[in-house]
Amino acid sequence: MTAERQDFKMTSGDDHTLNATIRDALEADDGVVVDLSGLMAAEWVLSKRKNTVEIINKTLGSGITVVDAANGRLDVTLVPADTADLSGKYYHECEIKDVSGKTKTVFWGTGRINADKVNA
Numbered sequence: 001m002t003a004e005r006q007d008f009k010m011t012s013g014d015d016h017t018l019n020a021t022i023r024d025a026l027e028a029d030d031g032v033v034v035d036l037s038g039l040m041a042a043e044w045v046l047s048k049r050k051n052t053v054e055i056i057n058k059t060l061g062s063g064i065t066v067v068d069a070a071n072g073r074l075d076v077t078l079v080p081a082d083t084a085d086l087s088g089k090y091y092h093e094c095e096i097k098d099v100s101g102k103t104k105t106v107f108w109g110t111g112r113i114n115a116d117k118v119n120a
Contacts, residue, residue, distance in 0.1 A: 007109040008092075013084040013116045015077075018044075020094065022072040022106045033072035034106075038099035042066075044076045046092045046111060055090070056082050064094075087115040 004023070010016040023031030042064045046056040058064050058076050067073040076094065093108040 003105040004107050005109045006107040007111070009112040009114070010078070010083065011114050011116050012086050013080045015079060016083070017078070018076040018092075019067075020074055020076070020107055022074065022096070033070075034098075036066050036069040036072055036074060036096070036098075039066055039069070039096060040099065040101065041097040042074065042094065043096075044092065044094040046090050048088075048090060050091045050093075052091075055086065083113055084116075086113045088113060 006018065006020060008016070008018055022034040022036065024034050039060065042060040044056075044058040044064055045054045047054050056078070058078075060066070063077050065075050065077065067075050090111045090113065091108070092111045093105060095103055095105050097103045
């Protein structure tokens, strides 16, 4: 399983969902989807830069939902309170622990959060 880049943009204080299809290949378009049945754990973090303190942390059952296990689909859900005070460019990363107990980074990227001008 190779991690793929997934960037996102959003406005602070908005609801936002990151949709991910987990694939087992170097090229996401060519890869076979990973069956997430029996997934032991999943964690998504957002920080200012890679390897710095987490600003947001989501886990399986608490912000991360397996939407379609057989087709490798999971969602990371951000609620308004998660990003209300954020603005700028951030690093994010998602890891899973599969049914065999192996931990793998499945996606990472840059998140751009634009300041909400209405509620500023």
